[in-house]
Structures are given as structure tokens and as C-alpha cells.
Amino acid sequence: MQRNPNHTTIVTVEKVIEETPTVRTLVYSDDVMPNVLPGQFAMVWIPGVNELPMSVMISQESGKAAFTVRKHGAASTGLFNIQPGQKIGIRGPYGNSFDIKAGKLLLVGGGTGLVPMMRLITNLTPSHDVTLLIGAKTKDEVFFEDLANQLLKDNKHQVLVSTDDGSYGENGFVTDLVEKLVSENHFDGVYVCGPEKMMYKTVQSAHSRGIFVQASLERMMKCGVGICGSCCIGEDLVCHDGTIFDGEHLSKNKEFGYFHRNKAGILENY
Ligand SMILES: Cc1cc2nc3c(=O)[nH]c(=O)nc-3n(C[C@H](O)[C@H](O)[C@H](O)COP(=O)(O)OP(=O)(O)OC[C@H]3O[C@@H](n4cnc5c(N)ncnc54)[C@H](O)[C@@H]3O)c2cc1C
Numbered sequence: 001m002q003r004n005p006n007h008t009t010i011v012t013v014e015k016v017i018e019e020t021p022t023v024r025t026l027v028y029s030d031d032v033m034p035n036v037l038p039g040q041f042a043m044v045w046i047p048g049v050n051e052l053p054m055s056v057m058i059s060q061e062s063g064k065a066a067f068t069v070r071k072h073g074a075a076s077t078g079l080f081n082i083q084p085g086q087k088i089g090i091r092g093p094y095g096n097s098f099d100i101k102a103g104k105l106l107l108v109g110g111g112t113g114l115v116p117m118m119r120l121i122t123n124l125t126p127s128h129d130v131t132l133l134i135g136a137k138t139k140d141e142v143f144f145e146d147l148a149n150q151l152l153k154d155n156k157h158q159v160l161v162s163t164d165d166g167s168y169g170e171n172g173f174v175t176d177l178v179e180k181l182v183s184e185n186h187f188d189g190v191y192v193c194g195p196e197k198m199m200y201k202t203v204q205s206a207h208s209r210g211i212f213v214q215a216s217l218e219r220m221m222k223c224g225v226g227i228c229g230s231c232c233i234g235e236d237l238v239c240h241d242g243t244i245f246d247g248e249h250l251s252k253n254k255e256f257g258y259f260h261r262n263k264a265g266i267l268e269n270y
């Protein structure tokens with residue numbers, strides 16, 4: 001019988017991988033999450049703490065999936081501190097998925113925005129020519145570089161890292177690298193997930209040149225299923241109508257890149 005995505009399923013975290021001092025990957029066994037579409041997310045219940053939206057991370061072990069969490073406030077720190085043997089609740093998967101174009105692709109991930117990019121990579125074919133850009137604040141916060149190279153070993157590919165402080169890879173914001181690459185190369189598709197200002201600039205760089213571009217938006221989510229309205233961006237509900245939107249659609253949205261709603265639903269500047 002098919003599982004109801006709106007019912008919380010309890011899973012046991014089996015393994016915790018330390019990616020950086022502030023980022024960990026929690027691996028668990030499940031029937032549904034290992035096979036979600038690239039870009040889909042789950043609502044993750046951290047018992048006694050809160051429930052958070054999380055992109056579903058791949059696992060290289062069959063029958064397993066993962067969440068890769070950066071510790072921030074109380075909820076994400078609660079998830080970050082989960083130990084092997086402890087239980088979490090999951091519901092979903094929710095959201096649409098990337099429209100994968102043939103040919104030469106540019107993938108851009110900032111921080112945990114790399115999680116949907118890893119699953120996108122596993123859905124590519126060997127004929128895809130892939131450039132993956134990893135954006136991080138500093139060398140200590142770079143992760144998934146080796147994993148990406150390993151996943152892309154059968155593809156023509158390059159994995160480039162940029163750090164804001166220049167301590168590793170290119171010096172500067174990843175969006176500067178995006179602008180350089182799209183101005184010097186032809187791409188058939190650009191895919192981005194990360195901080196919204198980063199996504200905004202990436203969408204601008206690609207869309208202004210007529211390149212197909214999609215961004216996976218991360219907005220405040222409470223229900224995850226289109227009821228509460230906390231994730232709205234203009235007329236769109238990110239959880240229900242996205243999370244992935246085309247550059248063409250986003251270029252008409254007056255909130256994208258400029259305003260977001262806080263936990264009380266109040267519009268704030270980025
Ligand atoms: C679709 C989606 C996928 C995500 N995937 C990941 C992921 O793979 N890994 C990861 O570490 N984080 C992911 N996030 C972000 C994550 O849900 C939290 O925003 C983040 O962990 C901080 O939460 P906090 O309550 O600990 O922080 P707080 O300090 O309480 O909040 C910090 C900021 O986090 C954001 N935030 C807080 N609660 C929520 C919420 N319920 N929904 C959305 N944003 C919130 C707000 O911008 C807030 O200002 C995702 C968010 C979305 C919407």
C-alpha cells in the first residue's frame with residue numbers, strides 16, 4: 001500500500017557524517033525518501049523541538065536517504081545534535097522537481113543548497129556536460145566537493161569552488177563566477193539553490209542572456225502543504241507551487257531577491 005505523504009513516519013538515524021564543523025549528514029533507512037525526485041523536500045520533525053523543511057539528500061547505500069543540516073537556530077541545532085539510534089519524524093516528499101535539459105548544464109549550490117544539486121546530479125545521463133559551482137564563506141565550510149567529483153566521474157565535468165574570503169578555490173562570491181561563466185560559455189540549463197540573493201543574481205545572469213534557469217526557493221515553511229500561507233512569495237506558495245520556479249516566472253515576481261516573510265509572517269527586506 002502506498003504511504004500517505006501527509007502522515008509522519010518515524011525513522012531511526014543510523015549514521016551521522018561530519019561534513020564541516022557546522023554541517024552534518026544524518027543517514028536513515030526508508031521506503032520512500034531514497035527515490036524522491038530531484039529538488040523535493042520533506043518536513044522533518046525533531047521530537048520536542050520543532051518541524052523543519054529539509055531537502056532530501058542522497059545516500060550511496062541502497063534503501064537509505066539522508067538530511068544534511070547546518071546548525072543555525074534551535075530547530076536546526078536540535079537536528080544537528082541527533083545521534084545514531086535516535087528517532088526523527090518525516091513527512092513528504094513534497095514539491096516539484098527540476099526540468100532537466102539535455103546538453104551543457106551549470107549547477108550552482110550555496111551551503112546546504114548543494115543538497116538538491118547532489119540529487120540532480122544522480123538524475124543526469126553520461127551525455128550531460130556538467131559544471132558544478134560550490135559557494136562557501138570559507139575553506140572550513142566547503143563540503144560535497146569530493147562526492148560531486150565521484151558522482152560525475154562518467155561525465156565530462158568540472159567542480160569549481162569559490163569562497164567569500166578566498167581561503168580556498170576562487171576568491172569571491174559564487175555569483176561573480178556564474179556571471180563570468182555564462183558570459184564566456186554556452187549553457188543549455190542553469191540550476192541554483194542557496195541563499196535567495198545568490199539565487200536572484202544567478203537567475204538574472206542566466207535569464208538576461210536567454211538561458212533556461214531554475215531556482216529552488218527556501219522560504220519560511222510551517223505546514224509544507226499549501227495551507228498556512230507562511231511560504232508565500234507574491235502570489236505563489238513555495239511549498240505547493242514550487243519549490244522550483246523558472247527564471248521567466250521569477251523575473252516577474254517583485255518579492256524574489258528583495259523581501260521575505262519572517263516567522264510572524266511579516267515582510268522584511270533581505
Ligand atoms: C524547501 C527547503 C529545504 C531546505 N533544506 C535544507 C537543508 O537541506 N539543510 C538545511 O540545513 N536547511 C535547509 N532548509 C532551511 C531550514 O529549514 C531552516 O531554515 C534552517 O535550518 C534554520 O532553522 P532554525 O529554526 O534552526 O533557525 P532560526 O535561527 O530559528 O531561523 C533562522 C532562519 O532560518 C529560516 N527558517 C527558520 N525556520 C524555518 C522554517 N520552518 N522554514 C523555512 N525557513 C526557516 C528563516 O529564514 C529564519 O530567519 C530548507 C528550507 C526549505 C524551505
Ligand code: FES
Pocket residue numbers: 220221222223224225226227228229230231232237238239240
Ligand atoms: S508552508 Fe504552509 S502554505 Fe507553504
